[in-house]
Amino acid sequence: MKADNAIDLVNVTKKFDEVTAVSKFTVEIRKGEFFSLLGPSGCGKTTTLRMIAGLEVPTEGQILLEGGDVSSTPAYRRNVNTVFQDYALFPHMTVRKNIYFPLKMKKISPSEAETRIERVLRLVNMEGFGNRLPQQLSGGQRQRIALARSLVNEPAALLLDEPLGALDFKLRVAMQKVLKDIQRNVGITFIYVTHDQSEAMTMSDRIAVMKDGLAHQIATPDEIYNNPSTAFVASFIGDMNFVHGTVLDNDGKTCVLDVEGQKVTAKRAVDLGKGAAALVCIRTERVQVNPHRSVENRVSAELSRIIYRGTDYEATCRIGRAELRAVVQAVTWDAALRVGGTVELAWNAEDVIVFPREEEKDVIKYSGEAV
């Protein structure tokens, strides 16, 4: 709860009748940070954002804005602004009037407002659109105006609820860059809601990965990718192999497991005793096929499927009853490999992540992937 935090959530919980939308959420969001709430639909992202905005009242817990408790401050007096999922531009007002709205509410003089409107229109690259009505704009343009309207009062934090969700892929990628640039330029704290993991990974300073109202992990993209704290986080971000294993030996630094009769070593702290049922995770792009260099983990497997994907190949291999996928860059792919042949798979012990088997139920399965 340092004063230089933009936002503090302390044990924030929200219940709708029977449903617990958000459960004991605690986080410190620093000033100027690009912070993302990431998780599948229904995990409580929007509810969290609405509580910060003041549009929803927490059932329990505290919300601090720049160090001051705003738990009982109504939305219209909170110095945060929201970019809504479907923009929520006022259809009866021109672009200029839309952006003037928050200034008028703050009783900014018309001449001062005029300069600010021009400045923010320039910021989102929409000069000359001031007299259009929202209906006369494309999706991407509406998005920019919604952004301009929320930024014009220079709030302590900008809350964005899946702002790019309605845009097509190309435009979305372009807008990600625009948003990130704008955030750097204005230096305002962004709290960004998305269910798109790659969007969160590329844009954020830190991410809170949520499921069923719980924050599973709050960390940098790098940390979340390489050291996921739960099997859910491991499965939600990136492309991960999950296989069953049993702990053979564990000294707290190195854990040796049995996977389909073959030894797999994990070089990290694992909280499982000898004989415990484990879920062994390895990123698909960290699995090497017939490697030249010797690495700690080597298993032999049968190649059961090859999919060419342009920049890379996905090779699915069988180790007993388990299945493991390896994603290999097309330039390094051995064209002599055939389905039905035997291959050696290898990976570094640092790349093996181990979770208790109970967490298997949280794993998000992509189509075609077997656990």
Next chain:
Amino acid sequence: MKRRISKPGEFIKGVPIAVWLLALVAIPLIFTFIMSFYSSSGLVIDRTLTLKNYKLFFTDPLYARILFKTIRLAVAISMLSIAAAFPLAYMVSFKVRRGRNLLFMLCIIPLWVSYLVRIIAWRTILGNRGVINSALMALGLIKEPLTFFLYNQFAIAITLTYICIPFVFIPVYTALEKIPRNLLDAANDLGANELRTFYNVILPLGLPGLVTGFIFSFIIALGDYIIPLQLGGTQGIMFGNLVWSQFGFAFNWPLGAALGFILFIIAVAILGLTSKFGSTEGGFLGE
């Protein structure tokens, strides 16, 4: 928005509407218009064209006076209906969470009861031995029944307002229901409290419904002659009664036609003026 009617499909779709409009609106109107230039002598209608009827309207101050009184009353009734129906529609649309459809039905139930029955009902409420007087006498507040409830403009206004409320409620409620709820969140988020959200967002977006409601109630009130006849007494003669009596006892159909046509022109003019305010894009209140 430009309307294009060039496509053949659009044109064919328009045909039944055109026929309907022609049969029910245009033809009777044209007949009325033509008849207003005839004159009546005794029980026969003289078909030579004359401006006599219109001349009478402009020379005898009685007609203008009653017309003015009627318009004034119709405007007052429309305002009263809006004052009653708008808050109702606002509450049902924005403040009620459960059972909204039921409430909506309750608000328009009066429409299921015959117009005449409702007029009689109001007579028994306002009359000498009516509900109000009986109640006041039972409470001992008055000794003699109050007579100013019935047979005057007050009685007409209150009954017509009651008749008009559902006709204002329906378009206003429909307009309010169409307002995306996230606009209210957005206004709130951008610094507007409930009052300013109402004034800046709900009111301008609900305005088309309000204008439609105004037009409905204004037309109903402007042309009605049954309620003035039943509840208006001697000071309650409205322009509709004048028109009606020309077709009735006076048996001067051409004069009736001329007066009816004048009423029609005035209604059209006022509607034309009012519907300007109905557009949400820019203009009045279009912040």
